Amino acid sequence: MDWLKQKIRSEGRVIGSDIIKVDSFLNHQVDPETMVAIGQEFARRFAALGITKVLTIEASGIAAALTTALEMRVPLVFAKKGRTAQQAEGVYSTVVHSYTRKTHATVTVSHLYLGRRDRVLIVDDFLATGEAALGLVDLCRQAEATLCGIGIIVEKGFQEGGRRLRQLGVPVESLAVIEKITPAGLVFAEGVPASR
Amino acid sequence: MDWLKQKIRSEGRVIGSDIIKVDSFLNHQVDPETMVAIGQEFARRFAALGITKVLTIEASGIAAALTTALEMRVPLVFAKKGRTAQQAEGVYSTVVHSYTRKTHATVTVSHLYLGRRDRVLIVDDFLATGEAALGLVDLCRQAEATLCGIGIIVEKGFQEGGRRLRQLGVPVESLAVIEKITPAGLVFAEGVPASR
Numbered sequence: 001m002d003w004l005k006q007k008i009r010s011e012g013r014v015i016g017s018d019i020i021k022v023d024s025f026l027n028h029q030v031d032p033e034t035m036v037a038i039g040q041e042f043a044r045r046f047a048a049l050g051i052t053k054v055l056t057i058e059a060s061g062i063a064a065a066l067t068t069a070l071e072m073r074v075p076l077v078f079a080k081k082g083r084t085a086q087q088a089e090g091v092y093s094t095v096v097h098s099y100t101r102k103t104h105a106t107v108t109v110s111h112l113y114l115g116r117r118d119r120v121l122i123v124d125d126f127l128a129t130g131e132a133a134l135g136l137v138d139l140c141r142q143a144e145a146t147l148c149g150i151g152i153i154v155e156k157g158f159q160e161g162g163r164r165l166r167q168l169g170v171p172v173e174s175l176a177v178i179e180k181i182t183p184a185g186l187v188f189a190e191g192v193p194a195s196r
Numbered sequence: 197m198d199w200l201k202q203k204i205r206s207e208g209r210v211i212g213s214d215i216i217k218v219d220s221f222l223n224h225q226v227d228p229e230t231m232v233a234i235g236q237e238f239a240r241r242f243a244a245l246g247i248t249k250v251l252t253i254e255a256s257g258i259a260a261a262l263t264t265a266l267e268m269r270v271p272l273v274f275a276k277k278g279r280t281a282q283q284a285e286g287v288y289s290t291v292v293h294s295y296t297r298k299t300h301a302t303v304t305v306s307h308l309y310l311g312r313r314d315r316v317l318i319v320d321d322f323l324a325t326g327e328a329a330l331g332l333v334d335l336c337r338q339a340e341a342t343l344c345g346i347g348i349i350v351e352k353g354f355q356e357g358g359r360r361l362r363q364l365g366v367p368v369e370s371l372a373v374i375e376k377i378t379p380a381g382l383v384f385a386e387g388v389p390a391s392r
Contacts, residue, residue, distance in 0.1 A: 029273045029309040032266035059254030059274065063262050070228035077225045078255065113225040 001041065001175045005188050007034070008154065014181055022154065027060035027125050038175065039067025042123060042151040045173045046072075049148040051121045053077055053114070055140070057096070057107060057132050064153055065123040072121075077113045079139060081105045092142040096135040099128070109139050116144035127152040127174060130161030137168065154178065157189050197237065197371045201384050203230070204350065210377055214354070222349065223256035223321050234371065235263025238319060238347040241369045242268075245344040247317045249273055249310065251336070253292070253303060253328050260349055261319040268317075273309045275335060277301045288338040292331040295324070305335050312340035323348040323370060326357030333364065350374065353385050 013021045025031040042064070051072055056065035057079045069076035082105060083091075091108035098105065114120070122136045133150055140147045147170055155162050155174035158181075165172045177189035209217045221227040238260070247268055252261035253275045265272035278301060279287075287304040294301065310316070318332045329346055336343045343366055351358050351370035354377075361368045373385035 023306065024308065025271075028276065028306060029271050030262065030265070031271055032262055032269075035262065036266065058256075059258060059276070062255060062258040063272075066226060066228055066231065066259050066262055069226070070232065073228075075221075075225050075227055076259075080224065080255070110219065110224060112220065 004034075004038070004153075005176050008176055008178075009186055012186065014186070017181060018156070018158070020154075020156075020178060020181060020186065026153065027063075030063050032063075035063045035067045038064050038153055039069075039071045041175060042068040042121070042173070043071035046121050046149045046151065046171070049121070050119050051148055052117070052119045053121070053145075054123055055079070055109075055114070055120050055136055056123050057081070057136060060126070061124040061132075064125060064151075068121070068123050068151065075113075077109060079107045079109045079136060081107055083108050092139045094135045094138040094142075097129075097131050099131070107135050107139070109143070111143075114139065114143040114145055118143070118145040119148050120145050121148055122150045123152075124150075125153045127155040127161040127165070128159045130159075130164040133161065133165055137165075149173065151175075200230075200234070200349075201372050204372055204374075205382055208382065210382070213377060214352070216350075216352075216374060216377060216382065218350065223259075226259050228259075231259045231263045234260050234349055235265075235267045237371060238264040238317070238369070239267035242317050242345045242347065242367070245317070246315050247344055249314045249316050249341075250319055251275065251305075251310070251316050251332055252319050253277070253332060256322070257320040257328075260321060260347075264317070264319050264347065271309075273305060275303045275305045275332060277303055279304050288335045290331045290334040290338075293325075293327050295327070303331050303335070305339070307339075310335065310339040310341055314339070314341040315344045316341045317344055318346045319348075320346075321349045323351040323357040323361070324355045326355075326360040329357065329361055345369065347371075 011024045054069040054076045090111045093108045149171045152174040155177045157177040157179045179187045179189045207220045250265040250272045286307045289304045345367045348370040351373045353373040353375045375383045375385045
């Protein structure tokens with residue numbers, strides 16, 4: 001995915017020592033053709049796993065999850081934020097902490113759309129602490145669905161999310177892993193993380 | 197769009213006298229091929245307007261906005277909820293009221309991704325009171341962008357949103373207009389609304 005790293009390098013905006021914003025093409029403004037290419041790549045990497053459903057969390061995971069689901073010819077489910085289990089009947093519910101926003105969000109998926117016969121691929125745009133993805137993993141566990149893999153567009157390799165997800169024993173594929181953010185620019189990890 | 201009305205009729209779940217849930221294929225679980233067909237239809241209906249950007253609001257507008265933007269070969273921008281203008285620098289900001297949730301949400305778009313040279317198509321999944329779409333219209337106005345049209349998947353014709361949007365003087369295209377929800381089922385409007 002050298003083209004993606006190149007795009008992150010050229011269009012990403014570094015803020016301070018640990019924030020990289022890629023909202024010109026990934027998660028505020030979205031370049032549709034980039035998303036199609038990302039969806040094709042995820043579909044290729046997770047092709048052999050009999051995936052029945054792509055699961056993501058609103059809002060910025062939806063675009064890549066949609067193109068992945070389209071390529072895999074399966075439905076997408078996006079977990080909803082901000083409703084409590086009391087407000088929404090018949091849902092699996094978990095709480096996700098956001099360290100950047102310093103908030104907690106209740107995240108739900110209807111019982112109707114995730115169940116024990118599902119073989120799930122989780123897709124999200126960013127992996128930092130892993131909180132969002134682990135929330136989705138928790139929803140899969142509650143639904144007794146089979147978690148088959150996790151696809152991430154941009155992993156911040158210097159935060160703990162990658163390690164936390166790779167302990168789950170399923171393939172975790174990050175299309176670009178940023179090892180560090182320096183004043184001179186971004187340093188990407190080469191190849192795949194060893195712990196995969 | 198008879199196929200869409202048929203799908204809403206067969207898969208939609210009516211709750212009480214004014215709620216129709218289509219979350220099996222539109223806004224919780226998402227059927228990617230349905231979204232591609234919807235995007236193609238919006239692109240066809242708004243083809244002649246020189247659209248440069250598709251604008252929606254997170255979260256449930258993103259899927260249709262993405263497929264529309266893909267077909268039109270322009271970027272998509274989704275307005276973000278829950279950040280105030282103080283928290284996010286360099287943004288246009290407006291407040292959207294949700295009557296169903298009885299909440300207010302601050303909605304923002306970065307100055308970087310909407311501007312006076314843009315010709316904007318607004319896309320959203322549902323039109324009821326029109327609050328969300330009018331919030332997006334307000335963001336366009338602040339950005340001095342040209343609002344060229346509004347595409348809605350499902351309009352609840354018995355609420356005031358359609359009338360409010362059609363006063364703006366731009367084409368408003370709803371793929372399915374529900375005229376009323378009766379115990380016997382849904383009644384769709386035939387043809388296009390007269391005020392268009």
